[in-house]
Amino acid sequence: MTVTESGTTRANPAVVPAPGPRKRRSWRSGTGEALWGYLLIAPTGLGLAVFYLWPVLQTAYFSFTEWGPFGGHEWIGLENYETLAGDEDVLRALGNTVLYTLVGLLGIPVAVVLAALLNRRGLRGVAVYRALFFLPVVTMPVAVAMVWRWMYNGDYGLLNQALSAVGVEGPHWIADPATALYALALVGIWSSIGYNLVIFLAGMQAIPRELYEAAEIDGAGAVAQFRTVTLPMLSPSIFFVSVVSVIGSLQLFDLVYVIGGSGQTARGNPAYPRIQTVVALFYEKAFVTNDRGYAAAIVMALLLLIVALTAVQFRLQKKWVHYA
Structure with a gap:
């Protein structure tokens, strides 16, 4: 409390403590969490890549090829798509x-x-x-x-x-x-x-x-x-x-x-x-x-x-x- 010149009292304003130094996140901590996240999604991601993404890419490649009656293929470009149209x-x-x-x-x-x-x-x-x-x-x-x-x-x-x-x-x-x-x-x-x-x-x-x-x-x-x-x-x-x-x-x-x-x-x-x-x-x-x-x-x-x-x-x- 403080006393003014007129004799009245006034409450002191609240003192706000200065903020302390922020705790920085360590590089190792962030890397460890990201690594755990990648490890957890790795089985699903690997399954999608092997059983979905790779067959699609392989099929896309084969669509530009011609296969023989006993296997084997050769690159023919857009001929299949031209025939398709x-x-x-x-x-x-x-x-x-x-x-x-x-x-x-x-x-x-x-x-x-x-x-x-x-x-x-x-x-x-x-x-x-x-x-x-x-x-x-x-x-x-x-x-x-x-x-x-x-x-x-x-x-x-x-x-x-x-x-x-x-x-x-x-x-x-x-x-x-x-x-x-x-x-x-x-x-x-x-x-x-x-x-x-x-x-x-x-x-x-x-x-x-x-x-x-x-x-x-x-x-x-x-x-x-x-x-x-x-x-x-x-x-x-x-x-x-x-x-x-x-x-x-x-x-x-x-x-x-x-x-x-x-x-x-x-x-x-x-x-x-x-x-x-x-x-x-x-x-x-x-x-x-x-x-x-x-x-x-x-x-x-x-x-x-x-x-x-x-x-x-x-x-x-x-x-x-x-x-x-």
């Missing part, structure tokens, strides 16, 4: 793949609606429904294809038997060029709907309940709440599922190989040119006709297509968020 088989397979991808995207709104139904309050047996929908995801793709191949059989298949019970003659689903690709797309939707359902359910459960209560106070019904609350808040999950679905559809092979056949088996199926995808064509060129250089060019073109479509999806997502 005018190959009718490649263009047809690319069209089949894109059409399959577009039809497969119809499974996304179906999964959203099913997730909204399973997310309702008071619904009993939700865990059982989730397990049933997710069961195709954990089933081997070859097993799924074998079951659906039997169901699609035009003579004694389960689908045609059910249609004949109501007086409808079913087609030869896989052998008919008009229905073969859409039959495969239906299998793809059925196989992936469980995975999409789990993603959408997780996204819906993260939506704050207060938003639904506010919409209900404003007089919004169940459909209006779904349109104005659920869909906008679920857009990140829908975007993720759409990207994964497009990438997975462009890489379709197992269903075509098991249901439609390949090599000598495929030649007996008149609808095989209608369901042959880019990866199926790659398999045929690489392991049936042993034209591995040209096959590498096909798969590299597919890789560029996947990267381009994914970039477009990210671009559209940013614009959608901006205008929303």
